[in-house]
Amino acid sequence: MTKLMRITGCSLLLLLGLQAQAANAELTHYERLVVASCLVLEAASEGEQGMHAVLNVIVNRANGDVSRVPGVVCRPKQFTAMNSATGVRNPDYGPIIERATRDANFSLAYDLVVRMEKGQLKDITGGADHYHAENGETPYWTQTMKPTCTIGLHTFYRSDKAKPALVAQYP
Numbered sequence: 001m002t003k004l005m006r007i008t009g010c011s012l013l014l015l016l017g018l019q020a021q022a023a024n025a026e027l028t029h030y031e032r033l034v035v036a037s038c039l040v041l042e043a044a045s046e047g048e049q050g051m052h053a054v055l056n057v058i059v060n061r062a063n064g065d066v067s068r069v070p071g072v073v074c075r076p077k078q079f080t081a082m083n084s085a086t087g088v089r090n091p092d093y094g095p096i097i098e099r100a101t102r103d104a105n106f107s108l109a110y111d112l113v114v115r116m117e118k119g120q121l122k123d124i125t126g127g128a129d130h131y132h133a134e135n136g137e138t139p140y141w142t143q144t145m146k147p148t149c150t151i152g153l154h155t156f157y158r159s160d161k162a163k164p165a166l167v168a169q170y171p
């Protein structure tokens with residue numbers, strides 16, 4: 001027999017409120033530019049599906065909390081394309097944004113970020129919170145993770161550990 005969880009009216013309202021808050025979270029234009037730049041510089045060669053998958057990884061690392069997405073992107077040594085800014089004390093994302101906006105896929109990446117904010121972005125990675133590009137060698141850190149899918153030249157993985165440390169403080 002299946003056990004049912006009793007949810008009171010207040011609990012249900014709280015749950016629905018939290019869900020609505022997460023779905024309606026808004027980033028600033030600058031934060032959207034930074035996240036979209038990460039998508040472009042990490043996966044534009046894989047097209048919309050590749051950038052979508054990278055954004056899924058970012059959201060999964062943020063535990064679905066849209067407000068934490070910029071902090072995930074800006075955490076040092078997480079996304080190779082962002083390392084020139086994330087590895088310094090006072091990061092300047094301007095050059096990264098400038099480089100990314102020259103790519104034909106930038107508007108598509110920006111649109112993906114907006115869809116994510118609205119809660120309209122389905123997870124196509126099976127809950128992945130890591131990925132790597134196929135370049136001949138499989139990174140050591142994949143040994144403890146479950147592969148979830150391959151999209152283009154990227155293989156995606158899910159770890160079973162909680163990742164609160166994968167979020168940086170965002171100015």
